[in-house]
Amino acid sequence: MNEMKIAVLGGEGVGKSALIVRFLTRRFIGEYASSSECVYRKCLSVDGRQVHLELYDPCSQACEGKSALKSQIHWADGFILVYDISDHSSFLAVKAIVHLIRELHHGSAKRNVVSPIFLVGNKQDLCHMREVQREEGQRLAAEFHCQFYELSVAEHYQEVALIFSKMVQQASLGSKAKERRRRPSGSKSMVKLINNVFGKRRKSV
């Protein structure tokens, strides 16, 4: 079975966990308990073959700092970078992450492998509070050869599922030749995911 490692990165509270949980459970859960980073695992059938998917969800509060980010970047085969369209600082955060990914890969053994990066503007349902224009996201995506999506994890399941299946397809193109890299600590089963969803720390929309 092929293995694939996808890191879902972005600023605090942009909806990274919501995106992953939406993909794994089809449900949008408005409140989470997530006090630590984790790796979710899922087996997927893509183009007739089984893929063992690992999804890394950092905890922004626990994993701040460039060195943590660098190890996440070295670990992953592909990246889903999430920002909140109603928060311009979250866009600047993903911009910095894109730069860092391309910079690190340029100077590493991965320089011949273009790891896919998907740029996702989340919380489209908050467009009345929009601070990041769609064109701004598209421009950044074009500059760094990323795929661009704008959506609302709260409202759109099909788009979320599409993002992950496209990511798996793209990442699998380059993954065969890749060296396996150190992975961030921590892993979560579906049971822990469910506990997280109904856990202690509560967030509201």
Ligand SMILES: Nc1nc2c(ncn2[C@@H]2O[C@H](COP(=O)(O)OP(=O)(O)OP(=O)(O)O)[C@@H](O)[C@H]2O)c(=O)[nH]1
């Ligand atoms: N309105 C709206 N709220 C959303 C959407 N997606 C996520 N949220 C809310 O945004 C808040 C943060 O979501 P999380 O998924 O915890 O964000 P995160 O990026 O994992 O947060 P950290 O791990 O703390 O960095 C929660 O209150 C979610 O309910 C969306 O599409 N629309």
